[in-house]
Each structure stands twice: as structure tokens, then as C-alpha cells.
Amino acid sequence: EPEVTQTPSHQVTQMGQEVILRCVPISNHLYFYWYRQILGQKVEFLVSFYNNEISEKSEIFDDQFSVERPDGSNFTLKIRSTKLEDSAMYFCASSEVLLRQGREKLFFGSGTQLSVL
Amino acid sequence: EDQVTQSPEALRLQEGESSSLNCSYTVSGLRGLFWYRQDPGKGPEFLFTLYSAGEEKEKERLKATLTKKESFLHITAPKPEDSATYLCAVHGSGTYKYIFGTGTRLKVLA
Numbered sequence: 001e002p003e004v005t006q007t008p009s010h011q012v013t014q015m016g017q018e019v020i021l022r023c024v025p026i027s028n029h030l031y032f033y034w035y036r037q038i039l040g041q042k043v044e045f046l047v048s049f050y051n052n053e054i055s056e057k058s059e060i061f062d063d064q065f066s067v068e069r070p071d072g073s074n075f076t077l078k079i080r081s082t083k084l085e086d087s088a089m090y091f092c093a094s095s096e097v098l099l100r101q102g103r104e105k106l107f108f109g110s111g112t113q114l115s116v117l
Numbered sequence: 118e119d120q121v122t123q124s125p126e127a128l129r130l131q132e133g134e135s136s137s138l139n140c141s142y143t144v145s146g147l148r149g150l151f152w153y154r155q156d157p158g159k160g161p162e163f164l165f166t167l168y169s170a171g172e173e174k175e176k177e178r179l180k181a182t183l184t185k186k187e188s189f190l191h192i193t194a195p196k197p198e199d200s201a202t203y204l205c206a207v208h209g210s211g212t213y214k215y216i217f218g219t220g221t222r223l224k225v226l227a
Contacts, residue, residue, distance in 0.1 A: 031213070033215075042218065043204065045215065048213040106151065106206075106215055107163060111158075111159070113158075
């Protein structure tokens with residue numbers, strides 16, 4: 001079965017450094033998302049992306065965050081200057097369709113555990 | 118603002134002991150309610166989508182139901198391999214995001 005692939009699985013960085021988290025969504029999917037989950041807390045929405053632009057973003061997704069789809073397969077999340085509170089599991093997700101009954105499913109990757117020291 | 122509340126936070130069952138998990142939601146224009154299973158250190162795994170009140174979906178020992186205010190995930194005769202965190206999420210009209218609840222941690226004892 002097709003799956004969303006994320007790399008790396010673990011990333012350790014120093015506070016203030018830039019990190020790029022990478023994702024390869026399922027090939028025929030059109031809608032892409034980043035979520036994060038701080039240990040023991042809920043899965044939180046960061047940003048959604050469609051047709052090469054941001055569709056919606058949360059308050060968490062400030063100027064330190066950016067997303068890009070540099071080619072036809074990759075989807076990246078960049079954090080420019082990491083903070084201690086950015087430590088979390090970051091999940092990429094994709095879906096084929098939006099708002100179409102019977103076919104709307106969000107598929108998640110296995111996540112990147114980001115640790116900011 | 119769209120909101121999802123799940124209860125209980127944690128549930129311990131004996132193998133074969135059926136139970137239900139609750140997901141209460143507040144959303145302006147429900148487009149879909151989703152159930153996911155999450156194992157430790159893994160991404161959420163899709164289980165069901167429900168679209169309208171009265172709808173039911175089944176998969177093996179799991180059945181999801183939906184009303185206008187809440188959804189239930191019924192687990193019939195659970196096995197230890199059903200142990201996981203079960204997440205509920207909603208997609209409201211006019212948005213491009215899914216809002217998740219905090220989940221129910223289920224432990225099934227052999």
C-alpha cells in the first residue's frame with residue numbers, strides 16, 4: 001500500500017539552528033499537511049498546502065516556519081531558528097481529495113522526532 | 118472555534134471485555150469525522166470517516182457511529198493487539214485542517 005515517507009526519523013539540533021524536515025507524500029495526492037505532537041499532547045495542525053501555496057496555517061506556524069514543494073515529489077518543512085519548545089514529533093500527511101464524501105482520508109507518515117538542545 | 122473532546126483519557130479492559138470510546142465535537146459545518154489509531158512512536162493510522170448523523174462504519178472488532186454532537190468507537194471483544202491510542206478528528210466547512218482530540222489510551226490485558 002502506498003505510504004507517506006518522512007526523513008530523517010530523528011533529528012537533534014542546537015537551539016538557533018535551522019532544520020529541514022522532509023516528506024514524500026503519496027504520489028497521486030494533492031493536499032499536504034504538517035502536524036506536530038509534543039510528547040503526551042494532542043496532534044496539532046501547523047499548515048496545509050495545495051496547488052503550490054499555503055491553504056491555511058495555525059498560530060504556531062509563525063515567520064520561523066516555511067514549507068516548500070521543491071519538485072514533484074518532496075514536501076519540506078523548514079524551521080529557521082529552532083527553539084527549545086519546537087521539540088516534538090513532526091508528522092507529514094497527505095490526502096487525495098478534500099470534501100468529497102467517501103474518499104476523504106488523511107494519510108500520515110511515521111514522523112520525525114525533533115530534539116532541540 | 119472547532120473543538121474535539123475525547124473520553125475517557127485512558128481505558129484498561131480485559132481481553133473480550135467490550136466497551137466504547139467517546140468523541141464529542143463542536144464544529145461549524147461538519148464535513149467529516151475521522152477515527153485514527155496511533156501506536157507509540159508512530160503516525161496516526163486511518164480507521165474510519167463518518168460524514169452524517171446516523172452513519173455507521175465497521176472494521177473487524179471496531180464500529181464507529183455518529184450523532185450531531187458526538188461519535189462513539191465501539192470495541193467488541195477486544196484483543197491485546199487492539200491496545201493503542203485512538204484519536205478522533207473533525208474537518209469543518211470552510212477549512213483546510215483537521216482538528217484532533219487528545220485521544221483515548223486503550224490497554225487490553227490478556
